[in-house]
Amino acid sequence: MKKATLQTDGTWKVETMSSDEEKDYNDCAASAKTLKEELIASAAKKETDKAAATTKLKALGLTDDEIAALYG
């Protein structure tokens, strides 16, 4: 895996990552993947909860417009 550093003359100095740098890269990727999965799961749960809440509100007699007004 390569890394590159911008030089003062505008060119790039490209080097091979050290084993520690490559491990750090992969660790960051893994933690970011977890973070993102949690975020996606949270967003999905929010959608599921919203649908369930809408069903219950309709059962109570609220119209779609009234429910939309509640959600903002």
Next chain:
Amino acid sequence: MATIDLGKIKFNWRGTYAGGTAYVPDDVVYYVDGSVGSSYMCVANTTGNAPSSGGTPHASWEYLAKGQATSPTTTQGDLIVRGASADERLAIGAAGKALKVNASANGLEYGDAGAWTVIASGSGPGAASINIDNIFSDTYYFYKLYYSWAEDDWVKVRYIKADGSIESGNVYLHSGSYTKENSAGGPSRAGHTNANYGFYNYWDSADNCPSICEVFYVNPYSSTKETIDFFQATQVGGTTLYHHHGSNCNMNAYAVRGVQFFGQGGDNFTSANFKYLVLGAKV
């Protein structure tokens, strides 16, 4: 009828003007006024009065043949500008500089044009991690970084300290929110605390639809202020359009001179998929 031979009628050539010489009408001299060498004809008796000064003849003299100033330029790209009393050389400026009126509004100089100055720009080098280094300094206070990355990946960021080392500790705080269209979910927030990186464009974009991002920094090179950035990015993943905006903060006060970008899964920043531009402005 008798013929009188008058001989040759001519001016009285007196050579180079000398201040201690008495001149009478029709004497002709050579004199250099500033950098302009000319010939002059005396029109009234005079001693000690130079034929001209600053390009204006003395009342005792008139131009016979006025010379041309020699060029003050010495180098390719030099310009000739009018100085306080005569033409002067304006040396060619440094690369990327523009010609502008000086602060006293009485001359020209080379310098930064406009509010924003280009500090760096270019394409990716073909690496999974890139250090956009030496872009922050004491020269400017405000900075903007623009980039586009046509890759199904997202950009994580770390700050590069003044000594060139990269901050990889758990010091980054990120707070942002996003909206998306043509998909369920959102708007919502995205963030983390005490992570060892920040991030800019968060959602995956498509290879044929680059993520684009603008990042704003204020005085990142200050050694007594924490570095903070503000960004907004947009990208398309599949048929969903995402707009993400937020901030990253390094919870330590020290000078930052650049940023490190890296993605996920070894995706490279290449000349084909990555372009960037860094601008700086003074207060």
